[in-house]
Amino acid sequence: MLLFAVGLAGIVYLSLTAQPTSTVLLLPDADGQTGQVEIRTASDRLALNRAFTNADITHRGHFVASVQDAAIVQQRYARTLAARPPAAESFTLVFESGSAVELAPEFKAVLDRLLAAIARFPAPEVTVIGHTDRVGSVEDNDRLSIRRAETVRDKLVQAGLSASMISIAGRGEREPALATADEVAQAENRRVEISVR
Amino acid sequence: MNHFKTIALALVLSLTGLHATAGDEAGVVKISQGDVRVERERLMQPAPVGTRIFASDRVVTGRDSAVGITLRDNTLLSAGPNSTIDLNKFAFDSTTHSGAIDATVRRGTLSVISGKIAKATPEAVRFSAPGMTLGVRGTSFLIDAGQ
DSSP states (O other), X not given: XXXXXXXXXXXXXXXXXXXXXXXXXXXXXXXXXXXXXEEEOSSOEEEEOSTTEEEEEOTTSOEEEEEOOHHHHHHHTHHHHHTOOOOXXXXXXXXXXXXXXXXXXXXXXXXXXXXXXXXXXXXXXXXXXXXXXXXXXXXXXXXXHHHHHHHHHHHHHHTTOOGGGXXXXXXXXXXXXSOOOTTOOOGGGSEEEEEEO | OHHHHHHHHHHHHHHSSOOOOGGGEEXXXXXXXXXXXXXXXXXXXXXXXXXXXXXXXXXXXXXXOEEEEEETTOOEEEEOSSOEEEEEEEEEOTTTOOEEEEEEEEEEEEEEEOOHHXXXXXXXXXXXXXXXXXXXXXXXXXXXXXX
């Protein structure tokens, strides 16, 4: 009888202190904003939208959520958080005129900043991303944005960067620096973004 | 005789390392501390800084080890000690930003800072761990699968 009581107490103790199957922790973004995650189990679902909310998922698929202290979180997950790679950095070069591919005189200044950034990134990768304004068709602008990216890529290689480090992309008119209506010429949108990650 | 030599050569080449076509590349290891390995097609290799990561890769960290990986859409991943992370799916169109990410944390910890795919199509990004799946809305989070 005593053995049974001890056994039962043991089971109750274990179930009360059982480890969660998984834990989700929502963190603030680098800019201080916080996004949202939605967790789903077989039994339940929960949305987290407050920074440092910790949701333990129990064996039955339910949630035990609490807001944690930032310093405690940092300490508990120090190794994981310290291994996060650096965020990508971007530099913008605006094109001087229309569909032509002359580059603004700021190329040298951007190149210097780019080289400094490359030195700070482990196993750096450079992506040259071309953009256009909304003059012309989507397809024409896709092609034009690729040509812009290629032009700048070639200039970077001429300047000494290894071609194998560089990839190109063309975003066409999809990502204006300044939103405009269709077919509106906008010099700031005719640009190339050089990104390092 | 020629036929035999061709087969033998192909066999040797296929055993000499992990290979995958450049187009499938999902990301690159940027931080590699301690015992970090990548398993691909049942072959395990060390994963130092600069190692390319592909969809279907499994990344494994040992005791007192950690890894940081940047994906092609600028998603930043990191795993702490004693972790096993399966990158089930990765696709990214650099023109439209459409794509997909699907990863499972089998054990250990994974920290995620979302990139362009989550920003363009949040529903295309899915992370799982034992007992749950997680959908994101352009954000930063950590999954601890314990064990």
